[in-house]
Amino acid sequence: MRFLRRLSIRARITLGSLLVGAVVLSGVALVLHVQIERATLATDRSLASGDAAPFVSDLRHNPDEPPDRPAEDVLVGIRSATGDWVVDSLPRDVRAVLPSPVPDDDVTLRLHTGHRVVTVVGIPVTNDAGSFVVWAAHDGRAGQETVARVDRSLVVGTFLALLAFAATAWLLSTIALRPVGRMRRTAERLSAGNGGGHLPVGASDDELAALARTLNTFIDRQRENTERERRMVSDASHELRTPLAALTARLELAHRSSGDAVALERELRAAEGDAARLVALANALLELSRLDEAEGVPSTSAAALVTELMGSIDRARALTHVGARDIDFAVELTAPDEHYGLEPAAFARVVDNLVANAIAAGEDGGVVRVTLDQSADGRLDLCVVDDGPGVPDDFLPQAFDRFTRADSARRAVLGGSGLGLALVRGTVERAGGTADLCNAASGGAVATVSVPAR
Known part of the structure; x- marks a missing residue:
C-alpha cells in the first residue's frame, strides 16, 4: 500500500486498468481455451466413432462371420469378453492402457501416451457369439496443435490488449488530469503572490x-x-x-x-x-x-427583546448630553412568544447605536421616535426616526460600512468611531435580517431594522 501511495494518480489509474484488463482478458482466454479444447475433443470423438461404426454394424448383423480387417490408416480393435483381440490395428502403447472389461455403455477416453495424445471411443456390442467392445482411436495431435496455436495467439493477443489498455488508460488519465495540472500551476502562482485571477x-x-x-x-x-x-x-x-x-x-x-x-x-x-x-x-x-x-444562532423571544428595548431607552434618557431632547417609543406585538435569532445583549446594542445616532443628529427640544412592530408574517421591525437635517445622499450607500461617518457634527456629540452602524448591520444580518437607512420626506433620518422569526 505504501508503494501505491507514492505513485501518481495517473500511474495508479494505469495499474488499476492493467489489473482489471488482465483479469478480464485472462478469463476470456481461459473460456476460449476450454471451448476450443472441447470442440477438438468432440471432433476426434466423432471421427473415431465413424471409424468404429462399420465394425459395430458388422458385429450386430453378421455375428457368424469374422469382421473385416481395417484399412491401413484406421485404428480399430475388437476385443471379446474373454480378453481376446478379434481385430487389432491399434498402436501397442494405446492398447496397453485400455481397460480390460467390456463397458456397459459407450465410453470416450483421452489418452496421453509417451509421444501422442489419442482420443479412443469404446462401443459395447452383444450378439449371439458373445459380448465384444469395439475400440476406435484417432490421433489427437492435430487438435492439440490447433489448441496450442490458439493458446499462443491468445497469449500474444492478451499481451497486446494489455498494452493497449495501459496506453489508453495513461492517455485518458493524462487528458482528464490536465485541468488539475493547470489548476496546480495557477495555485502555485497565486500562493506566490504573482497577481490575482x-x-x-x-x-x-x-x-x-x-x-x-x-x-x-x-x-x-x-x-x-x-x-x-x-x-x-x-x-x-x-x-x-x-x-x-x-x-x-x-x-x-x-x-x-x-x-x-x-x-x-x-x-x-x-x-x-x-x-x-x-x-x-x-x-x-x-x-x-x-x-x-x-457560532450557533441564538433564540430569543419577542417579549425579552422588548425588555431590552426599554432598557436601552432608559439608558439613552439618562445620558447627560441628551439635554431637552425627548425619546418616545411604541411597541406593538401580536405574538410575544415568537423567537428571533438575536441575543438580548446584541439587540440592546443595536437599539443603543441607532438611538445614539438619532440623538446626535437632533437639536435641543427635538424628539427621537422609536417603534417596535410585529408584522403578520412574524417579522420584527424596529424603526428609529430623528428630526435632524438628515443624512447626505452620497453617504447612504456606505452608511453601514466600517469607520464611516456622515459628518463631523455627529462625531463631536458622541465621539463616534464610525463602527455603530456596521455593528448594527452585522448583528442583524447574522440573524437573517436587514438594516436600512434613508431620509424621511419631512426631514430627518429613518433607520429601519427587520428580523425574521425563527
Whole structure:
C-alpha cells in the first residue's frame, strides 16, 4: 500500500486498468481455451466413432462371420469378453492402457501416451457369439496443435490488449488530469503572490469544473476576508492614532500643570475622555470580530427583546448630553412568544447605536421616535426616526460600512468611531435580517431594522 501511495494518480489509474484488463482478458482466454479444447475433443470423438461404426454394424448383423480387417490408416480393435483381440490395428502403447472389461455403455477416453495424445471411443456390442467392445482411436495431435496455436495467439493477443489498455488508460488519465495540472500551476502562482485571477475552469461541465468553481469561490471569500482585515487594521490604526495622540498631549499638559490644581484636573478629565473613547473603540472592534466568528444562532423571544428595548431607552434618557431632547417609543406585538435569532445583549446594542445616532443628529427640544412592530408574517421591525437635517445622499450607500461617518457634527456629540452602524448591520444580518437607512420626506433620518422569526 505504501508503494501505491507514492505513485501518481495517473500511474495508479494505469495499474488499476492493467489489473482489471488482465483479469478480464485472462478469463476470456481461459473460456476460449476450454471451448476450443472441447470442440477438438468432440471432433476426434466423432471421427473415431465413424471409424468404429462399420465394425459395430458388422458385429450386430453378421455375428457368424469374422469382421473385416481395417484399412491401413484406421485404428480399430475388437476385443471379446474373454480378453481376446478379434481385430487389432491399434498402436501397442494405446492398447496397453485400455481397460480390460467390456463397458456397459459407450465410453470416450483421452489418452496421453509417451509421444501422442489419442482420443479412443469404446462401443459395447452383444450378439449371439458373445459380448465384444469395439475400440476406435484417432490421433489427437492435430487438435492439440490447433489448441496450442490458439493458446499462443491468445497469449500474444492478451499481451497486446494489455498494452493497449495501459496506453489508453495513461492517455485518458493524462487528458482528464490536465485541468488539475493547470489548476496546480495557477495555485502555485497565486500562493506566490504573482497577481490575482482564479483557477481555470474547464469547458466541460464535469467534477473538475465543479471543483474549480468551488475553489474559486473559496479564493474570493479568502480575498474578501483578507481585504476586510487589511482595511480594518488600517482603519483601526488611523482611528487609534488620533485619540492616542490626544491622550499623550493631555498627559504632557497635565505634567506641566502639576502646580495648578484646576488646570491639572481639567487635563485629567480630558485624558479620561480620550481613554474612554479608546475603550469604546476597542469594544466596538471586539464586537465586530465576534460577529465574524461562526457560532450557533441564538433564540430569543419577542417579549425579552422588548425588555431590552426599554432598557436601552432608559439608558439613552439618562445620558447627560441628551439635554431637552425627548425619546418616545411604541411597541406593538401580536405574538410575544415568537423567537428571533438575536441575543438580548446584541439587540440592546443595536437599539443603543441607532438611538445614539438619532440623538446626535437632533437639536435641543427635538424628539427621537422609536417603534417596535410585529408584522403578520412574524417579522420584527424596529424603526428609529430623528428630526435632524438628515443624512447626505452620497453617504447612504456606505452608511453601514466600517469607520464611516456622515459628518463631523455627529462625531463631536458622541465621539463616534464610525463602527455603530456596521455593528448594527452585522448583528442583524447574522440573524437573517436587514438594516436600512434613508431620509424621511419631512426631514430627518429613518433607520429601519427587520428580523425574521425563527
